[in-house]
Amino acid sequence: MKKGRILETIKERGAKQMAIDEAMLIARINNLVPNTLRFFTWEPSAITVGFFQDLEQELDLQRAKDLKVDVIRRYSGGGAVFHEDELTYSLVVSEKDISLNVLDSYKYLCQGVIKGLESLGIEAEFKPINDILVKGKKISGNAQTRKEGVILQHGTILLSVNLEKMFSLLKISDEKLKGKLIASAKEGVTSIKNELQDKDLNIKDLKKVFRQGFAESLGLEFEEAALSKEEKKIANELYRDKYLSKDWSYNQKYNNRFYAKN
Amino acid sequence: MQKIDYKVEGGKFLRLQVDMKENIIKDIKIRGDFFVYPETAIFKIEEFLKEKNIESFESLLNQYIKEKDIKIIGFSVADLKKVLQRDN
Numbered sequence: 375m376k377k378g379r380i381l382e383t384i385k386e387r388g389a390k391q392m393a394i395d396e397a398m399l400i401a402r403i404n405n406l407v408p409n410t411l412r413f414f415t416w417e418p419s420a421i422t423v424g425f426f427q428d429l430e431q432e433l434d435l436q437r438a439k440d441l442k443v444d445v446i447r448r449y450s451g452g453g454a455v456f457h458e459d460e461l462t463y464s465l466v467v468s469e470k471d472i473s474l475n476v477l478d479s480y481k482y483l484c485q486g487v488i489k490g491l492e493s494l495g496i497e498a499e500f501k502p503i504n505d506i507l508v509k510g511k512k513i514s515g516n517a518q519t520r521k522e523g524v525i526l527q528h529g530t531i532l533l534s535v536n537l538e539k540m541f542s543l544l545k546i547s548d549e550k551l552k553g554k555l556i557a558s559a560k561e562g563v564t565s566i567k568n569e570l571q572d573k574d575l576n577i578k579d580l581k582k583v584f585r586q587g588f589a590e591s592l593g594l595e596f597e598e599a600a601l602s603k604e605e606k607k608i609a610n611e612l613y614r615d616k617y618l619s620k621d622w623s624y625n626q627k628y629n630n631r632f633y634a635k636n
Numbered sequence: 637m638q639k640i641d642y643k644v645e646g647g648k649f650l651r652l653q654v655d656m657k658e659n660i661i662k663d664i665k666i667r668g669d670f671f672v673y674p675e676t677a678i679f680k681i682e683e684f685l686k687e688k689n690i691e692s693f694e695s696l697l698n699q700y701i702k703e704k705d706i707k708i709i710g711f712s713v714a715d716l717k718k719v720l721q722r723d724n
Binding site: 426428431450453454475476477503504518519520521 | 647648649651653665666667668669670671672673674675678707709710
């Protein structure tokens with residue numbers, strides 16, 4: 375069986391997590407590391423927007439500040455996501471190992487999450503373009519970027535949901551509309567705790583379950599490893615100069631010296 | 637800039653900021669929760685659309701996207717045209 379890496383689960387600021395994800399991508403491009411899976415959690419809570427979203431149009435930035443919620447622009451496209459009580463995964467794989475177009479690869483790579491949920495007793499299904507549903511309700515959102523022959527896909531696995539907090543961070547000028555959106559999201563979103571009625575889930579066990587799910591679906595044997603020295607260096611630079619910068623957060627601008635072409 | 641929001645059927649949410657004079661696009665920002673590969677191609681598309689007529693840009697942009705091997709997921713060029721025509 376092909377070998378991959380699984381990294382330690384880090385609880386960190388969102389900007390750092392996004393920097394580590396991108397550092398893994400860059401290291402994979404340069405063949406410094408094998409295909410890699412990791413799980414992580416967010417401390418403090420954060421809200422991320424997709425590459426193509428207008429930060430000020432989507433988010434109530436003052437509210438985020440007041441609630442001490444970090445605001446970060448992801449490298450990947452997709453929508454705004456509030457990250458609090460969730461397990462997040464990120465996966466870096468070479469396009470050579472998964473020769474699928476973007477739409478098909480979403481379905482394929484999401485199988486790891488679906489298998490993990492199944493072994494928890496939660497039946498889930500993939501819903502195009504990039505969601506995973508349980509009985510019609512969203513439990514996981516996923517996003518991927520591709521650079522120089524390598525895929526980075528990351529996604530959320532919701533442990534619980536706080537829709538009021540989430541919607542308070544989104545910019546929806548009409549209060550009546552906001553109420554309606556929360557009501558319909560309550561019908562449309564679920565979480566592991568919701569499904570299992572079990573409040574004492576621990577991250578370690580969940581990580582095992584989803585690790586197994588990805589190992590089976592990808593046909594990879596994961597070996598535990600630490601982030602390499604090179605990745606740490608790249609992650610620190612991207613954290614400081616890119617993901618914490620206003621130029622990136624507001625204007626999608628960062629001149630990345632790590633890629634052959636921008 | 638005029639702001640136009642449009643939910644694509646079976647796709648993503650398009651949030652355009654656009655300046656048009658008659659039928660000519662003077663400036664446009666294409667934002668939303670879609671995906672474009674490579675991501676920075678969105679700025680090239682925006683640049684390409686400047687001074688184009690909303691009645692005639694569709695085939696030109698499709699050709700440009702094909703030439704540059706750009707992939708868009710969540711909306712189509714036809715959707716973009718529909719939104720611009722509708723709100724002009």
